[in-house]
Amino acid sequence: MTKTVSDKFVVLGNEIPSIVDLRDLEAPEPMEKILIACAQLSTGEFFLAHLPHTPNMLFPHLESRGLNWWVHEEPDQSALVLIRKET
């Protein structure tokens, strides 16, 4: 059975954001889009992106901006990245 987004990220509960598909952008455009979007998040708000692979180089930036994140790797090696502004 195919997992739903809330199965992949239990932290979401019923609050499911729309998925921003960034798989058709070349590096570093997905990182740019995510950082710009995250700069506009309100406290407690989520941002969910679908990326071509796990973005290891993005994580230090999320950490330095006080953002929390979760990653779900898909069978095709693409990755869903869920980001939340905590404070």
Added chain:
Amino acid sequence: MKTGALSLDQAPPLSVPASFFLTIPLGVLAAGLILMTSGITALGSPWAPQTLALTHAGTLGILAMGMLGALYQMTPVIAGTPVPFTRIAHLVHILLVVGLAGFIWRLLGGPVAAMSWAIMAFQLALPAFLLPLGWALLRPATVNETVQGMRLAVLSLVAITVMGLMMAAGFAGDLFPQNRMLWVQIHLTLALLGWVGGLIMSVSWQVIPMFYLAPAMNKASKRGLFGMLMLGLILPFAALFANIETTGWLSPGKIVAISALPAALAIWVLHPVLVLKGIANRKRKRSDASLLFWKAGLGMAFLIIPIAATALLLPNPRWQVLFGWVAIWGWAGMIMHGMLSRIVPFLVWFHRFSARVGLEPVPSMRSLLSQRRIQIGFMLHAASVITGIAAISLQADNLAKLTGLLLAGTAISLASMLIHVLKHR
């Protein structure tokens, strides 16, 4: 799931890959100066000291510099594990430069002591590089085909360095290993196919989809290529311990070369076919001058096996030199030059601008380096490959010197490109 992340302190500082990358133009310049001063002597026989000096200016001064810098940068990103004690990379870099300088000096008529110092520098550089990087590659947070390819490449590097040091001792007053021809053949097979080929192949699986939006190669193709490469590396290496005794045309060295065929087909035929097919099927066909290098380098790969076969069949040593020229400067050198023109702007953007994205206006990565600069570098590089092929084929001294001049031009263009990008703050 939340993955273990790199902290900004664990990610390698830009100075680590940059120091290696900035030395590449010096390697190209050294190769150009050798050709300008030695002329066709450096392109006549693979055994001439000038040819060995030229070859190692290419393999150590250009390819190894780029590949070590790339491994330090890419291992934490791809494997998800930081390389411990990353700043030791600066020591590795210095040892590599000192070792290469001593090695080339001795081959061009310098004192025996120069080779002894070179051997000592390489002996120190190998563990200083291998232990931290091997640690990260052996305990990755993510295991994928790229990580496996990087492990194979590093393992090949260890083998060729040990073999190379034992052979270099012959130039430092000791004896060459018994059956030197066999050692040389295994050394160059592991170097070109295992070390260079393994890394180009595995890194291409990551960077071609990432930077050019080409469809990712499927797992079956990656595994097939990896399996063929492994087979073609194990067979020649096994020949070293098999104590092969043959007579007539089929020398042990030739048996080694033939037994590497599965690896050669994987790296110089199938991998280029699959990558070129992927590039042709890009999702967004955006004009990018760095792709010229990939296309030209992968195109040159198709020439390598026919040239190698001719070198095996015909006694004229120029074919062996042509094989080395096309493989090192035509195939691997082209791809490395192309990767630099894409990866260095990316790294500068990442290290200097990405932290400010969304908080203040920052330049785009593409604005850091004009397509024109990349095109000039490509034209000089391509011209030097072509004149080099002509010089070797015709054994023409003037063409060899012209090739040296074009290499010097390529070095200046590459240095100017790297400095221009790295100056952005």
